[in-house]
Amino acid sequence: MNNHFYMEFDAISENEAFARLCVAAFVMPLDPTLEELGDIKTAVSEAVTNCIIHGYDKKGGTVKLTCDLDERMLTVMVEDEGLGIEDINKAMEPAYTSKPQEERSGMGFTFMEIFMDELVVNSLPGHGTTVVMRKTIE
Amino acid sequence: MQEEITLYDEIMILKITADMDHHYADELKDRVDLTIKSRRIRYLIMDFEGLRFMDSAGIGFIIGRYKLLSKYDGEIYAVNIGNSLDRIFKISGIYRIIRQGISVKAAMKDIKEGVQLT
Numbered sequence: 001m002n003n004h005f006y007m008e009f010d011a012i013s014e015n016e017a018f019a020r021l022c023v024a025a026f027v028m029p030l031d032p033t034l035e036e037l038g039d040i041k042t043a044v045s046e047a048v049t050n051c052i053i054h055g056y057d058k059k060g061g062t063v064k065l066t067c068d069l070d071e072r073m074l075t076v077m078v079e080d081e082g083l084g085i086e087d088i089n090k091a092m093e094p095a096y097t098s099k100p101q102e103e104r105s106g107m108g109f110t111f112m113e114i115f116m117d118e119l120v121v122n123s124l125p126g127h128g129t130t131v132v133m134r135k136t137i138e
Numbered sequence: 139m140q141e142e143i144t145l146y147d148e149i150m151i152l153k154i155t156a157d158m159d160h161h162y163a164d165e166l167k168d169r170v171d172l173t174i175k176s177r178r179i180r181y182l183i184m185d186f187e188g189l190r191f192m193d194s195a196g197i198g199f200i201i202g203r204y205k206l207l208s209k210y211d212g213e214i215y216a217v218n219i220g221n222s223l224d225r226i227f228k229i230s231g232i233y234r235i236i237r238q239g240i241s242v243k244a245a246m247k248d249i250k251e252g253v254q255l256t
């Protein structure tokens with residue numbers, strides 16, 4: 001099955017659940033296992049939370065979410081037009097957080113990497129960040 | 139509020155049934171910390187039996203409470219850890235700072251026996 005959806009929503013924490021539930025509903029026709037569904041929900045939640053906390057520094061903005069299904073391969077793209085990431089490699093190190101005073105675990109990108117098959121992060125400081133994740137639903 | 143807090147002396151039992159994401163963890167931590175400080179709680183038992191979802195914000199929540207309770211020489215117990223939660227705990231290395239319990243009852247027994255020894 002091929003399918004596609006695109007949506008924009010406010011960068012507020014209430015929408016973390018909204019976004020991951022939308023993607024979960026989108027892949028439901030493929031009859032994913034509970035584990036696959038949990039993996040996708042976690043990865044989407046991490047990416048969207050990053051936009052809200054880091055991209056827009058909790059000051060609000062717009063998050064764009066695009067999902068594509070190519071047969072059984074899901075591609076999720078999460079974009080913000082926020083602050084961007086200066087050093088992507090550092091940001092992706094497990095347990096690294098740019099906000100240690102806010103008790104963030106620094107595991108966001110690690111979870112995205114582990115729970116999805118592929119993760120690509122593009123960022124331009126001052127312009128925003130784009131995260132693309134792929135996963136094949138067996 | 140989608141959690142249940144029960145207090146026994148220095149023990150707080152926190153039963154989490156909501157989705158543990160950044161939105162929820164941020165509001166929960168204020169309520170929990172207030173009680174820990176005002177009631178002189180040293181042991182936090184987190185019961186995950188009704189948990190449906192957790193992401194890295196839940197790990198951040200545990201690290202934060204660990205830092206707070208460490209000041210009071212306390213500890214965190216996690217009980218009723220399901221398979222998907224166990225995976226997240228293992229990946230994040232959180233087992234290094236928490237104790238694992240089979241049930242709330244077992245964790246309470248463990249704490250009380252430990253307390254009597256000291």
